[in-house]
Amino acid sequence: xxxxxxxxxxxxxxxxxxxxxxxxxxxxxxxxxxxxxxxxxxxxxxxxxxxxxxxxxxxxxxxxxxxxxxxxxxxxxxxxxxxxxxxxxxxxxxxxxxxxxxxxxxxxxxxxxxxxxxxxxxxxxxxxxxxxxxxxxxxxxxxxxxxxxxxxxxxxxxxxxxxxxxxxxxxxxxxxxxxxxxxxxxxxxxxxxxxxxxxxxxxxxxxxxxxxxxxxxxxxxxxxxxxxxxxxxxxxxxxxxxxxxxx
Amino acid sequence: xxxxxxxxxxxxxxxxxxxxxxxxxxxxxxxxxxxxxxxxxxxxxxxxxxxxxxxxxxxxxxxxxxxxxxxxxxxxxxxxxxxxxxxxxxxxxxxxxxxxxxxxxxxxxxxxxxxxxxxxxxxxxxxxxxxxxxxxxxxxxxxxxxxxxxxxxxxxxxxxxxxxxxxxxxxxxxxxxxxxxxxxxxxxxxxxxxxxxxxxxxxxxxxxxxxxxxxxxxxxxxxxxxxxxxxxxxxxxxxxxxxxxxxxxxxxxxxxxxxxxxxxxxxxxxxxxxxxxxxxxxxxxxxxxxxxxxxxxxxxxxxxxxxxxxxxxxxxxxxxxxxxxxxxxxxxxxxxxxxxxxxxxxxxxxxxxxxxxxxxxxxxxxxxxxxxxxxxxxxxxxxxxxxxxxxxxxxxxxxxxxxxxxxxxxxxxxxxxxxxxxxxxxxxxxxxxxxxxxxxxxxxxxxxxxxxxxxxxxxxxxxxxxxxxxxxxxxxxxxxxxxxxxxxxxxxxxxxxxxxxxxxxxxxxxxxxxxxxxxxxxxxxxxxxxxxxxxxx
Numbered sequence: 062x063x064x065x066x067x068x069x070x071x072x073x074x075x076x077x078x079x080x081x082x083x084x085x086x087x088x089x090x091x092x093x094x095x096x097x098x099x100x101x102x103x104x105x106x107x108x109x110x111x112x113x114x115x116x117x118x119x120x121x122x123x124x125x126x127x128x129x130x131x132x133x134x135x136x137x138x139x140x141x142x143x144x145x146x147x148x149x150x151x152x153x154x155x156x157x158x159x160x161x162x163x164x165x166x167x168x169x170x171x172x173x174x175x176x177x178x179x180x181x182x183x184x185x186x187x188x189x190x191x192x193x194x195x196x197x198x199x200x201x202x203x204x205x206x207x208x209x210x211x212x213x214x215x216x217x218x219x220x221x222x223x224x225x226x227x228x229x230x231x232x233x234x235x236x237x238x239x240x241x242x243x244x245x246x247x248x249x250x251x252x253x254x255x256x257x258x259x260x261x262x263x264x265x266x267x268x269x270x271x272x273x274x275x276x277x278x279x280x281x282x283x284x285x286x287x288x289x290x291x292x293x294x295x296x297x298x299x300x301x302x303x304x305x306x307x308x
Numbered sequence: 309x310x311x312x313x314x315x316x317x318x319x320x321x322x323x324x325x326x327x328x329x330x331x332x333x334x335x336x337x338x339x340x341x342x343x344x345x346x347x348x349x350x351x352x353x354x355x356x357x358x359x360x361x362x363x364x365x366x367x368x369x370x371x372x373x374x375x376x377x378x379x380x381x382x383x384x385x386x387x388x389x390x391x392x393x394x395x396x397x398x399x400x401x402x403x404x405x406x407x408x409x410x411x412x413x414x415x416x417x418x419x420x421x422x423x424x425x426x427x428x429x430x431x432x433x434x435x436x437x438x439x440x441x442x443x444x445x446x447x448x449x450x451x452x453x454x455x456x457x458x459x460x461x462x463x464x465x466x467x468x469x470x471x472x473x474x475x476x477x478x479x480x481x482x483x484x485x486x487x488x489x490x491x492x493x494x495x496x497x498x499x500x501x502x503x504x505x506x507x508x509x510x511x512x513x514x515x516x517x518x519x520x521x522x523x524x525x526x527x528x529x530x531x532x533x534x535x536x537x538x539x540x541x542x543x544x545x546x547x548x549x550x551x552x553x554x555x556x557x558x559x560x561x562x563x564x565x566x567x568x569x570x571x572x573x574x575x576x577x578x579x580x581x582x583x584x585x586x587x588x589x590x591x592x593x594x595x596x597x598x599x600x601x602x603x604x605x606x607x608x609x610x611x612x613x614x615x616x617x618x619x620x621x622x623x624x625x626x627x628x629x630x631x632x633x634x635x636x637x638x639x640x641x642x643x644x645x646x647x648x649x650x651x652x653x654x655x656x657x658x659x660x661x662x663x664x665x666x667x668x669x670x671x672x673x674x675x676x677x678x679x680x681x682x683x684x685x686x687x688x689x690x691x692x693x694x695x696x697x698x699x700x701x702x703x704x705x706x707x708x709x710x711x712x713x714x715x716x717x718x719x720x721x722x723x724x725x726x727x728x729x730x731x732x733x734x735x736x737x738x739x740x741x742x743x744x745x746x747x748x749x750x751x752x753x754x755x756x757x758x759x760x761x762x763x764x765x766x767x768x769x770x771x772x773x774x775x776x777x778x779x780x781x782x783x784x785x786x787x788x789x790x791x792x793x794x795x796x797x798x799x800x801x802x803x804x805x806x807x808x809x810x811x812x813x814x815x816x817x818x819x820x821x822x823x824x825x826x827x828x829x830x831x832x833x834x835x836x837x838x839x840x841x842x843x844x845x
Contacts, residue, residue, distance in 0.1 A: 084399070084402075084403060084406070100375065100376065101406075102340075102406035102407065102409050102410035102413070103340050103341045103372070103374065103406075103409045103410065103413040104374035104375055104376050104377065104378075104410075104413050104414070105343075105372055105373075105374055105375065105413075106375075107375055132399065178410075181375070181376050184375060184376070257343060257372060283373075283375060300375060302372065302373040302374050302375045303373050304343055304371050304372050304373065305343075305370065305371050305372070305373060
């Protein structure tokens with residue numbers, strides 16, 4: 062059994078954060094939270110999302126897992142304006158999800174969860190640097206880097222006590238620095254890793270500009286980014302594997 | 309599963325499964341999985357001429373690390389590739405890229421090479437049907453598991469028969485493993501699962517053919533030999549499917565044949581063997597095969613083309629009726645059954661024109677009758693004559709002496725084009741110099757037997773060029789290496805021994821006759837056949 066009412070804005074924020082990496086996912090409907098964990102097909106990017114029942118207007122479930130075609134579900138939810146409420150109800154018999162938005166009624170056929178890739182365990186990483194900054198800073202860094210290159214270096218200079226972004230193109234370079242003043246918080250440690258902008262651009266789309274984002278970085282290690290959604294009643298963690306630095 | 313994959317396929321040919329994996333889709337997937345620039349993948353592809361090699365290189369030089377890695381299993385590769393065929397509609401291309409990228413991302417370089425080649429449908433690792441057949445016999449029959457490496461002819465024959473009837477190695481392997489030789493013997497003809505066509509041997513002449521095909525002329529049946537496409541028709545009530553000799557489903561292309569079958573066949577279910585021939589609706593004379601073959605390829609405007617070139621099917625065998633297999637019944641019984649279920653419809657569905665020699669009192673009289681029947685066939689615009697032994701069983705996929713063909717000219721060869729070169733002068737934009745190769749089923753390879761430069765019209769040459777340019781795997785100046793795909797029918801003056809070509813033979817004065825749309829590369833004449841013709845000259 063699953064029956065919930067949620068604002069379209071919250072639902073879209075949650076779905077979009079996953080949809081930037083995969084087309085299909087499993088949604089776990091537990092009594093104490095709704096969670097989604099998914100890895101992109103190339104095993105490079107991963108998302109881990111949870112929404113507490115408090116993020117919903119109402120939330121009733123007795124557990125279970127459903128498989129959904131994310132792009133179909135996102136399309137349907139987009140029919141609602143941000144403050145409209147979306148009613149969700151699972152039909153156990155037909156394995157379909159009924160979606161109701163102000164008189165509009167959709168029925169979404171679900172996917173067999175077993176046909177979707179198994180969710181991986183979250184790798185346990187001990188990352189040296191911890192940066193807390195505004196989503197808009199990440200947006201700025203990604204957009205600037207995208208003008209000149211396909212890859213981006215994220216790093217922390219422990220001695221200088223700042224977070225930096227480097228992008229080297231064939232002809233042009235971009236460098237962007239944020240010191241303690243600009244940041245919400247910084248735990249400095251030597252960190253320097255190269256990432257694919259293709260992935261970061263997609264993740265950036267789902268990061269609210271006004272969110273407080275915690276970035277964990279290491280030396281040639283995956284980066285972790287956490288932020289809250291649904292006014293603190295949900296959170297998203299992204300993890301992205303680094304590229305191999307040739308020099 | 310494994311026995312299908314080793315031949316670079318995920319389903320038997322007759323299951324018309326299209327994975328929808330193109331080269332450009334694959335290079336995107338490789339780039340995505342490895343983080344190597346798509347342009348860099350292209351350069352490696354051009355350098356090696358093989359996208360599988362390029363994929364192996366890209367994995368070796370991957371620029372992107374992954375968060376996890378799950379080892380590839382045969383099951384996962386098989387399932388993933390098979391699922392590709394089910395993706396449809398918007399976004400299906402991206403999903404295919406993702407699926408292939410997922411496999412490449414978990415592959416080591418060697419795995420990536422073969423996964424990519426398999427996805428693209430050109431895995432050639434030198435494993436022919438014979439190898440798979442022997443492997444099944446070795447693994448599951450004689451002395452399986454005790455390290456014995458000898459297979460008996462009986463075991464191989466059992467596997468072979470089962471495969472010719474079912475064309476489904478996974479099914480054959482499973483039966484051999486679970487139930488041994490007895491299990492294989494129970495595999496029979498099944499509706500909508502085509503069996504390989506029984507093939508005819510070439511007779512050196514009518515006289516010679518009469519002597520070889522049967523012990524006495526009284527059990528010989530003569531039939532017109534038509535210049536069309538061999539087809540197998542499966543009927544189950546109103547459900548009718550038409551397969552080619554390549555075991556491809558061409559039901560969609562032949563609505564007229566389907567309609568004729570529904571009208572003229574009275575059995576509830578049956579499997580029929582025959583030849584579809586195109587004719588000119590005004591004159592009712594057969595059209596040349598080149599014309600008719602357009603119908604096999606056509607996907608759009610099928611109905612219009614069916615009106616322009618209607619087909620008549622000449623039936624000459626019945627392999628099953630109402631659930632009963634007739635493969636082991638003599639031809640005379642099979643033909644009785646055929647007559648029993650057929651209410652012939654002239655110029656749509658009829659028995660092949662035939663004559664028995666049972667009423668001839670002497671061999672001399674039989675030869676006379678055969679000669680005049682042969683002349684009739686040629687007069688009617690047909691290719692020649694078939695001689696059949698009425699007491700013989702049907703042996704799928706076999707070229708057997710119980711069925712012989714007589715044709716007026718030196719038998720043309722069906723050969724594959726593995727390399728081609730642009731012409732010089734007026735035709736310099738066209739691939740006018742074609743290397744010709746015969747098939748070597750043992751090694752699943754193509755061995756060159758000559759070079760072709762004449763016999764085509766400009767129009768035919770343009771078509772050949774278009775077709776071949778889509779098959780390029782490597783390019784050295786004006787010389788192209790091709791995927792051996794296109795089969796041509798070739799006439800020639802004689803076969804010479806030669807050191808110039810790997811086969812040891814060279815065709816003298818080869819001439820292009822036509823493209824054989826109906827033949828797969830593996831259906832081309834074999835090196836062995838070329839050798840026999842050489843010996844027989």
